Amino acid sequence: MTVASFTSGPPAPRTDADLIGSNKRFYDALWSEAKLFAPDRFNTWPLVSELAAQTSRRLEVAPGLRPRLPLADTQFVDLSRPALAELSRHGARVANAMIGALPFRDASFDFVCAFDILEHVVDDEGALGELARVAEPGARLLLSVPLHPEAWTAFDDFVGHYRRYEPEAIRALLARHGFTIERSAVYGMQPKSSKLLDIGQWYLTHQRARAMWWYNKVFMPLGVRFQKPLAFTPGFAPGPGVDEVLLVCRKTQA
Incomplete structure (x- = not known):
């Protein structure tokens, strides 16, 4: 097998319909074969x-089958019906x-x-505006985003990202x-090796069923098992x- 390099520059502009379609296809396939963590x-x-x-009144947007908030007494919103069906089955x-x-x-x-979601939408102003609208003054917001447009790879494009943030x-x-922003921490489980990302994307492109099996059965459990504790620092000054x-944010305005 020859694996080409998948590193690239930022993507050409895409529409909301393009992103919604690519995200739905990718994540419906992923969640259809996954179990809830x-x-x-x-x-x-x-x-x-x-x-x-x-x-006491909690909302998590687009958790897929990797929810971070407690299942009981939390409202979950997602575009993927396979993910919603499994979340509902667990109460x-x-x-x-x-x-x-x-x-x-x-x-x-x-x-x-809202973990790993703003980078997937064209109108991030509108998306964050909706999060602000449904949050009461003083509410907490947990948000994760990828950084640095110059770090873009074709893997970002493949999983439906629209941007990385400065x-x-x-x-x-x-x-x-x-x-x-009250405090922040380095986050995520993306491999540091570009070669591993290249191989992973090759399999997702050419042998999707096998790649999904390995991701759900092997790599995801291993990634969760060997996560490092989050190290929070006041404010936000990423190295x-x-x-x-x-x-970790707080809403300060009505």
Whole structure:
């Protein structure tokens, strides 16, 4: 097997319809063959359990089958029906909707999570505006995003990313919608080796069924097992080479 290099520059502009279609195809296939991982298996759990104990009306957007918030008493929203069916089977409250049009009243939640989602949508202003709309003043927001457009690879394109963020751009976007960043941590489980990413994408492109089996049965369990504890620092000042961050934010404006 010859594996070509998949490193590339940022993608050509795509429409919402393009992104929705590619995301739905990729994640419906992924979640159809996956099992649900309980929230307490992730390194986000110490933080989440701390914040969940202080809140009562929780929303997680686009969790797939990797929810970070407790299944009980949390509202989950996703575009993937296979993911929603499995979440519901485990007792979660679910709704089929998109981040840009959440079916909830203003100020409905005091704890909102959106992991790995803003980079998938064209209108991130509208998406974050919806998160701000349904969050009450003082609510907590957990948000993860990939950083640095110059770090773009074709793998970002393949999994349906629209952008990577410069640190100041995500800080400014949050501020425009009334959120301040309280603390942050390096986040994510992407391999450091570009060769591993190239091989993984080759299999996803040419032998998808086998790649999905290995991801769901081997690589995902191993990745979860060997996660490092999150190391939070006050505010947000990512060092060089940081691929993805988790931001703990508070809504400060009505």
